[in-house]
Amino acid sequence: xxxxxxxxxxxxxxxxxxxxxxxxxxxxxxxxxxxxxxxxxxxxxxxxxxxxxxxxxxxxxxxxxxxxxxxxxxxxxxxxxxxxxxxxxxxxxxxxxxxxxxxxxxxxxxxxxxxxxxxxxxxxxxxxxxxxxxxxxxxxxxxxxxxxxxxxxxxxxxxxxxxxxxxxxxxxxxxxxxxxxxxxxxxxxxxxxxxxxxxxxxxxxxxxxxxxxxxxxxxxxxxxxxx
Amino acid sequence: xxxxxxxxxxxxxxxxxxxxxxxxxxxxxxxxxxxxxxxxxxxxxxxxxxxxxxxxxxxxxxxxxxxxxxxxxxxxxxxxxxxxxxxxxxxxxxxxxxxxxxxxxxxxxxxxxxxxxxxxxxxxxxxxxxxxxxxxxxxxxxxxxxxxxxxxxxxxxxxxxxxxxxxxxxxxxxxxxxxxxxxxxxxxxxxxxxxxxxxxxxxxxxxxxxxxxxxxxxxxxxxxxxx
Numbered sequence: 001x002x003x004x005x006x007x008x009x010x011x012x013x014x015x016x017x018x019x020x021x022x023x024x025x026x027x028x029x030x031x032x033x034x035x036x037x038x039x040x041x042x043x044x045x046x047x048x049x050x051x052x053x054x055x056x057x058x059x060x061x062x063x064x065x066x067x068x069x070x071x072x073x074x075x076x077x078x079x080x081x082x083x084x085x086x087x088x089x090x091x092x093x094x095x096x097x098x099x100x101x102x103x104x105x106x107x108x109x110x111x112x113x114x115x116x117x118x119x120x121x122x123x124x125x126x127x128x129x130x131x132x133x134x135x136x137x138x139x140x141x142x143x144x145x146x147x148x149x150x151x152x153x154x155x156x157x158x159x160x161x162x163x164x165x166x167x168x169x170x171x172x173x174x175x176x177x178x179x180x181x182x183x184x185x186x187x188x189x190x191x192x193x194x195x196x197x198x199x200x201x202x203x204x205x206x207x208x209x210x211x212x213x214x215x216x217x218x219x220x221x222x223x224x225x226x227x
Numbered sequence: 228x229x230x231x232x233x234x235x236x237x238x239x240x241x242x243x244x245x246x247x248x249x250x251x252x253x254x255x256x257x258x259x260x261x262x263x264x265x266x267x268x269x270x271x272x273x274x275x276x277x278x279x280x281x282x283x284x285x286x287x288x289x290x291x292x293x294x295x296x297x298x299x300x301x302x303x304x305x306x307x308x309x310x311x312x313x314x315x316x317x318x319x320x321x322x323x324x325x326x327x328x329x330x331x332x333x334x335x336x337x338x339x340x341x342x343x344x345x346x347x348x349x350x351x352x353x354x355x356x357x358x359x360x361x362x363x364x365x366x367x368x369x370x371x372x373x374x375x376x377x378x379x380x381x382x383x384x385x386x387x388x389x390x391x392x393x394x395x396x397x398x399x400x401x402x403x404x405x406x407x408x409x410x411x412x413x414x415x416x417x418x419x420x421x422x423x424x425x426x427x428x429x430x431x432x433x434x435x436x437x438x439x440x441x442x443x444x445x446x447x448x449x450x451x452x453x454x
Contacts, residue, residue, distance in 0.1 A: 064294045097378075101336070105328040149327070
């Protein structure tokens with residue numbers, strides 16, 4: 001196929017971004033996967049991303065090393081902070097400062113170099129756990145920025161920020177993903193998965209995921225190390 | 228002094244960002260300097276940034292390594308492309324895809340972790356050489372994004388993106404910097420300075436800088452290797 005539209009797809013190796021990739025492919029995009037090694041303590045998520053990218057036979061795939069850990073302030077990158085077992089009020093300690101802004105900025109740089117038409121990001125406002133950079137208003141603001149920030153914008157070409165999961169529940173995401181052929185057994189969502197990708201079953205991310213499979217009425221293929 | 232406001236200041240080692248740092252200090256901010264090692268071919272600019280940061284006795288200073296070079300598409304990071312000697316129409320080949328978006332995203336992450344009130348960036352729309360991410364509309368869009376992207380925004384605290392040079396000519400920047408005590412001999416603007424920081428005198432950046440000193444009516448302290 002010639003002249004297909006190109007999309008940069010942010011891929012964490014978790015349930016949401018893997019679904020997002022499947023939807024981008026379903027829409028006919030030539031997909032360029034982008035993952036980040038930002039010192040996340042859930043390393044096996046990144047291993048999962050690399051495996052998923054390889055199996056999806058993307059046009060290209062990059063793992064970019066980011067020095068976010070040095071900035072501190074999150075239980076996901078600061079090993080001196082514990083990942084909480086209980087849901088807390090407000091913005092959780094697992095929030096990484098400005099993470100999606102940094103991820104999208106990199107995706108924008110690559111999208112511009114590739115002359116891509118879209119960036120896909122698997123953010124989700126329903127089950128968003130209180131992260132500010134998962135809200136629709138944030139995505140809209142980034143799209144405005146993207147078209148001011150780049151050559152493409154100056155030259156009248158428009159780049160779309162696609163967040164197809166933003167208004168879906170976890171159960172709806174799972175149903176959409178299964179319809180698009182996602183193997184959720186290959187994805188890792190747990191904030192503290194072990195080196196073999198087995199989930200703890202108790203962190204915020206695990207609880208949202210389990211609830212999703214329950215509500216979708218499908219078997220949960222997640223490998224748990226405790227239940 | 229206690230409870231001073233904090234600012235993250237982007238520092239490239241060039242004339243504009245060094246002036247910007249001096250203005251932030253003049254305004255009484257506690258300054259946190261941030262530079263990027265993004266594979267730029269003008270390495271001596273980064274060396275200059277490190278020296279300027281050290282002399283300014285900042286509260287903290289970080290050099291973040293970015294993997295922008297792998298994305299390609301610019302004569303500043305792609306060694307197979309030549310830096311042009313002549314001004315060209317449109318957006319120049321020295322433009323780095325989405326560079327200021329990536330820089331500001333990192334600054335935002337650090338500003339959030341520091342609970343800073345401002346980010347200073349030395350962009351300049353007058354002498355901007357056609358870079359889309361130096362326009363006032365881009366800065367405004369990033370400020371909107373910043374306050375949607377962060378905890379601060381959710382909690383009602385506002386982060387300002389300060390671009391004090393945006394409407395100044397190069398001559399006006401130089402006069403403001405001299406009044407704030409900047410030593411321009413320590414700054415490096417050239418796209419292809421040699422390892423000792425001596426400028427070529429012929430690239431776009433050198434030409435804008437030379438013209439600035441001429442128009443400001445002050446001696447040009449730049450060390451040139453050819454004239």
